[in-house]
Every structure is written in C-alpha cells, then in structure tokens.
Amino acid sequence: MNIIINTGNLGQMLMLFCVQYLFWVVLMTLLLKLKPTNALYKKRQSKISSLKWGPLLGFCFRGFIPLCIATNLNLRYPLFTTWGEILAFIWAVFLSAVIYVWFPFKMLKVINSDESTRMNPEFKKMYGFLYNNIRNDTKGQRMFFLLFVLRRFALIMTAIELVHHPAIQVIILLLINLFFLIFTA
Numbered sequence: 001m002n003i004i005i006n007t008g009n010l011g012q013m014l015m016l017f018c019v020q021y022l023f024w025v026v027l028m029t030l031l032l033k034l035k036p037t038n039a040l041y042k043k044r045q046s047k048i049s050s051l052k053w054g055p056l057l058g059f060c061f062r063g064f065i066p067l068c069i070a071t072n073l074n075l076r077y078p079l080f081t082t083w084g085e086i087l088a089f090i091w092a093v094f095l096s097a098v099i100y101v102w103f104p105f106k107m108l109k110v111i112n113s114d115e116s117t118r119m120n121p122e123f124k125k126m127y128g129f130l131y132n133n134i135r136n137d138t139k140g141q142r143m144f145f146l147l148f149v150l151r152r153f154a155l156i157m158t159a160i161e162l163v164h165h166p167a168i169q170v171i172i173l174l175l176i177n178l179f180f181l182i183f184t185a
Contacts, residue, residue: 015091017056058129060103064149068156071096076160104146111142144184151180 060067074092079085110118110130117123118131135141158172 017059056098057103057106057127060099061129061145061149064099064152065156067095067099068153069160071099072156072160104149107146107149111139111146113142147180147183151176 071092074088075096078089078092080089106127107130110127113123113127118127118136124132130145131142134144154176155173158169158176162169162172
C-alpha cells in the first residue's frame with residue numbers, strides 16, 4: 001500500500017471518503033429496499049448528494065501536489081511482488097483517473113458555466129470554492145484555478161522528468177512563473 005503511505009494523510013482521507021460514500025450508498029439502498037418510504041428516499045438522496053462531489057473536488061485541489069507525485073512515482077516504478085503493491089498500483093491508476101481526467105473536467109464545467117448556473121445553490125455548494133474568491137465575469141477570470149493547477153502540474157513534471165538537468169528546470173520554472181504573473185496582472 002505504498003501509494004497510501006506516500007500520499008500521507010491525503011491518501012488515507014481519500015480512501016476514507018470512498019469507503020464513506022460506498023457505505024452510505026449501500027446502507028441507504030438496503031434500507032430503501034427493506035422499508036421503502038418517501039421520507040427515507042428523500043433522506044438517501046440528500047445524504048448522497050451532500051457527499052457527491054464537493055468534498056472530492058476540494059480534496060483534489062488542496063492535495064494536488066502530493067497526489068501527483070505519489071501517482072507518478074507509483075505508475076513509473078510499479079512493483080508487483082506482493083498483493084499490497086498490486087493494490088497500490090490499482091489505487092494509483094484510480095487516483096490518476098480522478099486527478100488527471102475527472103478533476104480537470106469538473107473545472108472546465110465551472111469555466112464554461114453561465115451566470116444563472118453559478119448562482120444556483122446546488123451548483124454553488126459543489127463548485128463554489130472554485131470561483132467564490134475571484135472575479136468570475138469572463139471565462140479568463142474563471143480559468144484562474146485551472147491555470148493554478150496546471151502550473152502545479154508543470155512544476156511537478158519538470159522536477160520528475162528533468163531531475164538531472166537543474167539549469168533547464170530553473171528556466172522552465174521562471175517561464176511558468178512569468179506566464180502566471182502576466183495572466184494574473
């Protein structure tokens with residue numbers, strides 16, 4: 001289980017999030033089959049929607065750097081000698097799909113949303129942290145956090161891929177920071 005250990009508390013938190021989500025879905029589905037009432041159905045739907053994607057989005061945004069490093073290392077240097085290492089590789093593939101596919105897709109959903117969608121309380125509850133503290137009149141303004149995450153990803157990939165070329169790392173770091181400074185100015 002080296003990916004959970006490598007991600008520290010973040011890997012454990014994501015694992016607990018997945019277990020909690022599965023627990024509530026299974027529990028509420030079983031309760032609904034045993035005693036189908038309208039109130040129980042509404043409670044199930046509200047609990048599942050509150051767990052849905054908001055916490056996972058925040059988790060991906062806040063833990064992007066350690067998750068990227070851990071998934072890249074586990075996918076680049078996989079070990080298949082024990083069941084724990086095989087499970088760690090599968091977990092790394094799952095985390096990679098969440099971080100590199102699902103998370104940017106959700107960020108693009110916020111970028112391409114219109115004003116009425118962003119004012120919707122349900123949308124705000126799920127995606128509000130991606131646009132609440134910034135101006136969000138134009139797509140360029142809503143792209144701030146996406147570019148912030150892409151900047152982090154570029155820094156991580158530069159450190160991993162160009163480990164034996166520190167001069168190139170410094171040049172790329174300066175160019176990335178210059179671009180980000182120009183964009184935010």
